[in-house]
Amino acid sequence: MPPGPLIRRLLGPYERGVAEAYRRIFINLDALAELMSAWVPQAQKILEVGCGEGAMTERIARTYPTASVAAIDITPNVGRLYRGPASSVVFRQETVAEVARREPASFDLVVLSDVMHHVRSDIRRSLLRAIDQAMAPNGSLLFKDWVISASPIHWLCAASDRYLTGDDVAYFTIDGINALVTDVFGPSTIRHSSTVRPWHNNAAVLVQRSEI
Numbered sequence: 456m457p458p459g460p461l462i463r464r465l466l467g468p469y470e471r472g473v474a475e476a477y478r479r480i481f482i483n484l485d486a487l488a489e490l491m492s493a494w495v496p497q498a499q500k501i502l503e504v505g506c507g508e509g510a511m512t513e514r515i516a517r518t519y520p521t522a523s524v525a526a527i528d529i530t531p532n533v534g535r536l537y538r539g540p541a542s543s544v545v546f547r548q549e550t551v552a553e554v555a556r557r558e559p560a561s562f563d564l565v566v567l568s569d570v571m572h573h574v575r576s577d578i579r580r581s582l583l584r585a586i587d588q589a590m591a592p593n594g595s596l597l598f599k600d601w602v603i604s605a606s607p608i609h610w611l612c613a614a615s616d617r618y619l620t621g622d623d624v625a626y627f628t629i630d631g632i633n634a635l636v637t638d639v640f641g642p643s644t645i646r647h648s649s650t651v652r653p654w655h656n657n658a659a660v661l662v663q664r665s666e667i
């Protein structure tokens with residue numbers, strides 16, 4: 456068993472604060488939320504895939520206070536540290552394929568934040584295809600991931616991901632993200648791309664299938 460879950464539980468009431476501070480070493484999630492809001496000013500039905508314990512979910516719920524948010528993950532700890540608005544957010548342990556079967560073509564924003572490097576390379580396309588099926592025809596996908604660099608912060612991030620989560624993580628290059636997205640959604644579907652503070656390793660792209 457990886458040490459991450461044990462360390463977190465030993466922190467008791469300090470876990471949430473420590474988890475937020477630790478994450479901030481690598482990514483400013485508030486800056487990601489600002490970017491999301493600039494790229495997608497309005498959304499009513501949102502799906503967060505791989506929401507984990509709910510850190511980005513809180514920013515999504517606060518950015519779109521009138522939206523309904525479905526936050527899903529394959530782990531049982533889904534939404535465990537979430538402290539945002541309760542009435543508009545539903546956490547479920549399920550796959551995006553299950554959501555897409557139940558509610559096809561219905562989400563006007565899908566958020567995938569720091570998930571794909573945890574997903575085995577041979578199932579990445581099928582995960583994106585399921586997201587494609589869940590997205591409304593004029594919907595958007597915010598795809599954020601950590602890209603490789605020859606730098607101490609990347610080595611720290613990779614060591615932390617492998618040691619703490621125990622996952623066999625595999626990171627992208629920005630060309631790898633672009634290739635994967637265009638392979639599934641088609642050419643010219645990346646409408647915006649940017650980096651997110653504090654590191655250029657935080658790459659975000661906005662994917663839209665049709666002109667809106």
Ligand SMILES: C[S@@+](CC[C@H](N)C(=O)[O-])C[C@H]1O[C@@H](n2cnc3c(N)ncnc32)[C@H](O)[C@@H]1O
Nearest residue numbers: 505506507510511528529530568569570573574
């Ligand atoms: C680093 S956490 C990111 C959590 C959250 N998105 C955020 O940015 O705060 C990565 C999450 O991806 C989830 N994950 C990995 N593979 C997945 C899959 N195939 N479908 C859904 N979630 C997945 C993991 O369980 C984990 O909770």
